Amino acid sequence: MATSHHLEFPGVGGSRIPACNPPHVAPNVAARVTGVPLQFSHAFQPGGLDRAAHLRGTEPITADPSARAFVFWRGKLLADADNQPLLVALDHPAFVDCREPAVFLGLVPDGPRFAAELSLWHPQEDAATIGQFTDQTHQVHPGFAGGRLVEIRGLMPSLNLLDAECIATGRALLGWHGTHRFCANCGAPSLVEKSGWQRQCPQCATQHFPRTDPVVIMAITRGEKLLLGRGPSWPERMYSLLAGFVEPGETIESAVRRETMEESRIAVGEVRYIASQPWPFPMSLMFGCMGEALDEAITIDPVELADARWVTRTEVQSILAGTHPEINAPRRGAIAGALIEAWAERRI
């Protein structure tokens, strides 16, 4: 895992399908792997959002009376008591707390959808843990009665696919704006354009576009055994697949082999791509892969991992059933869990 980024984890990947547009044959079916669908019971699969790029930067789209915004604050989402997103009109008075205009996500059957970030709002509380995936707190903005700002990873199991796609897009896009307010070429403050899909430098005219960072996440196997690891800051009993950022000049397959070697000193032979998942924490795209280990002796990199171990397929089945004595079931909603489950069931 690259040390220059803070990477945290979803989970799973890899097969013989091409790396572009796997056939999304139905909701919750992410990809077909050797003829068998890989089931994803999670958020961030295609949900039907029409991105309508031709409408970006046009006035009529913001004037549409059915336009609504998802509301974000430091990566958290405004949700109701049932953990469903609370959508508000674009002229909501609380949007005085937005530094920049809402970004246009696209069209859904009910109308245009936007995402707004309350970046100027500061609550009266200690915010040290906000944004961590262990964050259990929620915040209440005085402008939104009945709403609270909650960590998105905790909402994922309760979101429908369309809302989840909007939220993944909005969080990643707003996260990019939050950290790219100044021109990377000359340092001048840049301006939002194309309804949030571009920033323009008024001084040197450089255009800047939203980033997506590729990450590999891999189910490394050795016969009937699967490699799991845990990061130093993870909750107790939480294990997942190894993962890491793809580096410049690298293929996905090379990244799988390099990251596995760096973190565990295990050499990997054949690598197969399985499926992908947008992971907007802050703006990654996870490439889920399978890799065949060429040896078994583990030597962890203590900077990246607190532990790594081989678990048998029988053990993985008990992990998924919640009966393993030392390892919890993977979080719902992330590709890691879907890959682990697919391997346990011999679907990949």
Ligand SMILES: [Zn+2]
């Ligand atoms: Zn510039």
